[in-house]
Amino acid sequence: MVATFIDPNRHRAVLFDLDGVLTDTARLHATAWKRVFDRYLAERPSNPAEDHGPFTDADYRHHVDGKSRVDGVLDFLRARGIWLPRGDATDAPGAETAHGLGALKDEQFAAAVDEEGVEAFPDAVRLVESLHRGGIATAVVSASRNCARVLARAGLADAFDVRVDGVVAAELGLPGKPDPALLLEAARRLGAEPSRSVVVEDAEAGIAAARAGGFALVLGVARTGAPSALVEAGADVVVPSLAEVVVAASGQRRLSEVPDGLEHWDTVAARVRGRRPVLLLDFDGTLAPIQEDPAKVSLSVSTRTALQDLARHCPVGVISGRDLRDVRSKVRLEGVWCAGSHGFELAGPGGEPIAQRAGEAALPDLDAAEQCLSAQVAGVAGALVDRKRFSLAVHYRNVRPEEVDHVITTAQQVGAQLPGLRVAHGRKVVELLPDIDWNKGRALRWLLEQAGLTDPGLVPVYAGDDYTDEDALQEVHDEGLGVVVLSPEHGDRLTWAHVSVAGTGPLIELLSRLAGRPR
Template identity: 45%
Template sequence: MNKILENALNRKSIKALILDLDGVVTQTAKLHANAWKHMFDDYLLQRGKQDKKEYEPLSIPLDYRQYIDGIPRYDGVRNFLKTRSISLPEGSPQDEPGKETVAGLGNLKNQYFLELVKQGGAEVYTDTISWLEQQRRLGRQTAIISASKNCQAILRGAGIENLFDVRVDGVVAEELGLKGKPDPAIFLEAARKLRVLPQQAAIFEDALAGVKAGKAGNFALVVGVNRGNAANTLLHNGADLVISNFTDNRMETTIHRTEAQELPSALENNLLKEKLNGKQPAVFLDYDGCLTPIVKDPDQAILSDEMRNVLRQLADVCKVAIVSGRDRQNVKQLVQLDNVYFAGSHGFDISGPGGMHTEPGGASAALPALDASAKVLREKLQSIKGTLVERKRYAIAVHYRNVADENVEQVKQITEEVIAQHPELKKGLGKMVIELKPNLDWHKGKAVLWLMEALELNEQVTMPLYIGDDITDEDAFATLQDRGITILVGEHDEKTAATYRLKDVDEVKQFLDQLLHTLTYHG
């Protein structure tokens, strides 16, 4: 038994379990992925000859997981074709497999999938089956959900149909007109059929769309099932916890999130003494909104002499790094200190004293896509007053702080359309800004861990301390939640993984003064 999972279920008083089929209960996810690749690669090759251009084949690690996995079949066709700037007629479910319509391509994929199932059958995850049998003996209800219309046939073929009280699949969703994931409709229907509230049910998902749907439906517990190497992605997309197996205690880090207003102040008495507990701090800080107030023009975010002075003194007694979404060179010029480390572009570009410079995230491959996207965004957004397209080395920031309210949605829509055309890129959110970033598993939290290792800061004697204000800092808060001090400045639009709070830049200065005093006189 996975004791950590069982404790979470008991703590939340869970009465019902709602599990996704592919990747959680059965091992058909690989069959689905291969069927999609077979269908799309053949189609793109034929389409390329017709259009006299070369289309990039479907990438299972990038395209399948982001645009198709866990999503209704025809939606998956539309999503992927959009990334290749291809638009097709909808057609109808009765279209012949292979007809050049959304439905025709979707039907061809389904044909390929069924052929693969017949060849090898659908294997089950034995850890899931064993655990489900145990949970049913404990009296918990169970439901299976799937976007696939082949769900019942797969369950019967695997001999596990009797393990579920309720089935809500692609057939049921079509009959009831339910939207596909990331909309929570399919989960909510399963809860309704089980006669439980979402607050009494737990969701088990291996797909990003499913995790997002579980959170959107306000279910008591959303468990990510990591069958591959997607633990961080599942956690950062809303999973309350991530497991790699149902029957042992291999558990990824659980991230606790709360409302910013509920956090205790980092200025409270004895915080530093109690938390540091004899360890030496390593201080990581965001720039905008943390060391300087947020301003309409990013070029006007000037560091005060007082803040610069305390940073200089602090860097003389402990390691200090500025971790920013700005270009490394830009933030370095603004700070003007040579005893501080700089991680620019959300940690893709890092430098420090002694000539240190490295780019650990592997983002250089995304440069052509960033170049092309910046050009298109400037052309399409130039007529919308107040929009600022800021090109950084490894990111593009589309600022809409100065855009009229009635035009904000148009800015967002245009930006997302450009992102969809480049699978090498992904969307990042901030305060009144949308960013286009390399579609890589790298973020501020990983940059902090990289610096800790590179600087040989052993966690037995070093306490990482991270201060940030934005949604982009949440990756660092989550990464350091159980291993350091994490402080949110102000608040943003989401719950936070930080454990303490400061109101504004003035309180950041006050806190850094306290830290400097603690290290200088009590270190």
């Protein structure tokens, strides 16, 4: 997994949500809300215009999570066709107003905290400590009125420079998320501009608030759920754990900040500095356009001809998530190295395949995952389980939007149950891979070593389009050239690339100029 950087040179403050990000209390909130809403809906007189079905996890994520308790009540009930008066803060717990139901939920949540206790996530604690060592200010920002109580029970009472919670919001009359007011107030108290601050959130409402507030980096945390909703809400990066976040200066920047390689040829020339290029290329989305059916992806005649010409003048390799046999059958070029399954298999021009032995230990788990996932998503129209030797890809490009989260969550759960595997996310695909320290960056380095292409007179050039290509782009960042092929599906995410191109055609033109073969 590519590390996400919080850079002390760019970021002055980090604002954390509480429940689900710092502490394990999101489940307590969800349970308390379910008890209140299920009882209220069950006791409400039947009405064909109203939906009295049980409160679900999806209801919690879309209507309640991250919002003030009153707004959460109103938003959820309106979604069920029910309009309640807002009431006021003096309403008794259980009164038929938004304040009354919210107060009842707070009573149940507080009791659960006292009975079950609170635990801070270890990865969150380590990140906060690392931020303090790096001189970066921190704040906790929560809609909860129980924020101070939860922090104290978790041992985090003194861990943050600023706390802006539901109590502060009520005192100042600040609207809750998805309005950015709470986040902006926390940044103001820290003396940090939003454009120099990071927000860490696990709720759609919180992500939307951070995006609306103009924060420098909006970091989503999907510890258990699917990341797609956070991406759609506006997250720059979504991680399954804060262990993936590193406090260090980085060379990453947004896609919109990466200069076009053809328009800024001087940038490219400076990186190459007269050395002979070694061209290492992703396949799907880079050399060939993405297709709804992965089996139909193929090189165009013009791209194949250009690559063959390039291979006569400089080393060329293709590194793909596809099986090695599949990659070689689609490339079909003389003199080209091919790496399949994200580099777990490698073959030189006309040579025998070389497999990473460490990956072979995961084959039984991949077999089990294939059998399990094929059965579990068999009824989902458009879902495609694509088994490769060293990976298992679950494509959801053709799945109906309302079923995408189910497919992603199912793949994540299967991966979590098999100790030999890890989960990776790409463009409209979830992949299960051997859980070893291996990625496209290491595959790139291995290819260079196996091919004898590590001479100082050579410069590695990598081009890719997807999240999974960032490991390889990071690998060449210091000594080579990274090129990102832009795609509207990836929004304005962070990348390690030095330059960008607008598609396969411009990429081939750039590579041809690098190899001294202008087109």
